[in-house]
Amino acid sequence: MSKPIIILDNGAHTIKVGLSTESVPRLVPNAAIRSKGDKQLYIGQEFDNCRDYSSLTNRFSFERGYLTDWDVQKAVWDYLFSSEGMASDFKNTSLLITEPPFNFRSIQEKYDQLVFEEYEFESYVRCPGRSNSLKQSQDEEFIPLLLATALAPYGSLFASPQHLNVPYPECSIVVDSGFSFTHVVPIMQGQILWGGVRRIDVGGKLLTNHLSNLVSFRQWNMLDQTYIVNDIKEKCCFVTSSFKDDLETCRIPGNNTTLQYVLPDVSRNRHGYIRDRSTTNPLPGSNRNPMESSDPSDLEQILYMSNERFTVPELIFNPSDIGLSQAGLHHTIADSIASLPEDIQGMFWANIGLIGGNMCFPNFENRLRQELRALAPIEYDVGLYPSQEPILETYKAARAFSNSSAYFNLAITREEYNEGGSNACRRKFRCFDWDPIKEKQLTSARPSRRDRTRGVDTAQSGEEDSEDSEVRRVAKKTLNTRKREKVIPATTKTKRDASLRK
C-alpha cells in the first residue's frame, strides 16, 4: 500500500495521468505535434509551449481508437515520466493503465512488453476504462464476493444525493463517447458483458473534421487547422432537443442561435472567442454570406456559426446524416439492452451512466433522455447519470480502484511477467478480457478430456455458450439474492421494477 501507483488513463486524444495521491490528473495531449509556425515538434506535454496554433500537423499514437503507433506513444510516455518527479523509481512503482475495449491481443502484448521491459515497473494492471467507472462499494463484504469474478465497482458515477449509501447498482450501462468512437457497455456485477457491447464509429475526431469541412466550404478554409476547429466545436456546439425547430430558427435572420466566433489572431496573440451579442453586428440578410469581415477597422475574421452548432453533435444521434450506416446512440443503447436477458433489462434501463469527452456538449443528457424514453418499454424507468466531469471520470474511478485492496491482488508483477510472459498477464486480467479462445489456449498445456473427444470447434462453441448461459445464471442469482439485502442491496428503483414485474 505504501508503494506509489501511477494511474495512466491512456486516451486517444489526451492522457490523464497522475499519482494515486493526486485527485486531479494532468492532461497531456497524446500526440507528436509539429507546428509550422513555430517550426518545432512538440511531444505530449511540450505542447503547452506552443504559441502558434495554426497549421499544426498531428501525429496521434492511436488509430481509430487502438494504439498502433508505439513510437509516438513511447516518446510521449518518456517525456511524461521524466518530468515532475514521476520518474522516481520505476522498479518500485506500480502502473495502472486503461485500454480500449476489444483490444487486440498483439497490442496487449506490446503494452506488457513496454511496461516491463522498457520501463521496468514493478507491477501493473491493465483494464478497459469502463469497468472502472463504477461506484465505490460502501459495503466491505461486497468486495471479496466480487473479487472472485472481476473488478469490484469503484468510482462515483452513479452516486446521487438521495442514494448516497447505496452501493453501485449491479446492472448498468456505461456509455463512453470519446475521441475515436462511442461505446455502449453493459456491466453486471462488475463484469463487462461482452455480448452486449456496441460501438458507434462517431467520436470527437469525426465531429471536428466534419465541422471543419462544413466551415471550410461555407466560410473560411480551416481544413488544416484542427486545433482551432476543435476549440470552436467545444465552445459553440450544443445538442439540440428538437432538430427540426432549431433548423427552422436558423433561417430567420437575427435569431438567437447564430453566434459570431472571432478567430484567433496570431500576431496579437489572441485566442478565439465568441463575440458578445450586444456588440454583434447585424447579419447582412441571410446567414450564409460572411466572406468579408464586417468590422474592417479591426481586421477580425469572424465565423458565423448557425446550424453547424447543432448539426455537428447531431451526428452522435444520427450518423446516417453523413452516410455512416450505423444507428444513433439511442438506438444502439436499445439494441444493446435488447440483447441481454429479458428479465433484467429493466435494471439496465434504470442505470445508464455517461462518460467521455463528448458528454460535455450542453443539453446532451436531456436529448438522450428524450430519445431513450421513446424507445424504452413503458414499465421501465429510464435513469441517466451523466458524469459531472466526463473527461476525468475514468481517472477518478481508477484512482479509487488503486486505493482499494483489490488492486494488488490483480496486479501482475515483473517477476511473474518474466516467468510467464504475456500469457501470464492475460491469465491474470482474464476477468477483463473478451477473448474466449484464450481459455483454450491457456489450458492447452493440459488438454482436457473434452478436447480430445470432441473437435476444436465444438469446444469453442461450448465456451461461448457458456458465456451466454453464465449471464443467465448470474441473472437468476441476482433476482434470487435481491431479497438478501445485506449482501447485494439493490437501488430503490430496481426494487420497484421487480415488484412491478411480479
Next chain:
Amino acid sequence: MPPRKKQPERQIQQTQLQTVPADLIVKRTKRHLDELERSNYAEPGVIGEEETSGAKGRARDIISDRRPGPGVSGKRKSTLNVRGALLYKKNLSQLIEESGLPALPAGTPSYLTAVAPPPKVPPRVLCSVCGYWGKYKCRRCAMPYCDLSCQATHNDTRCEKRVI
C-alpha cells in the same frame, strides 16, 4: 370512307434519365467517411511527408530517440521486443487481419461484431451547401440542395468534381 392519313409515327424521345449509378454514390460516401477519420489535412495530390516510412533513410529514425528517457543513461539498449514494436508500425487493418477475428466462431463478441446495427430509420437528407433540408438532388451528381441559390452555388463549386 378511306382511312385518314395518319401522321408518320413520331419517335418517342426517351429523355435520358441521368441517374448516378448507386455504386458511385457508395464509393463517394466511403471516401468521404475515410477522409473524416484522418488526423491531418493533406492536400489532394501531395504525399504527406510523414508517410515516407518506406524511405530507407528515415526508417530507423524514430521520434522517441530524440528525447531522453526517464532518468535513463543513454547507453541502455531497449530489448528486442521493444525495438521491434517501435519500428514496425502496423495499421489497424493489418491488426484486424492478423488477429484472425473473422475466423472466430459465430456468436463470439469481438471488435467486428460489436459494431452498432444499421439504422432503422431512413437517413435525413440535408442540403450540402447550407445545411437546411435537402429537398432536391443534383441531376448530375446526386448531391442534395434546398433551393435555387444553393443549386447555383453547388453547380459552381462542387458539382461533378465529386463524381469519380
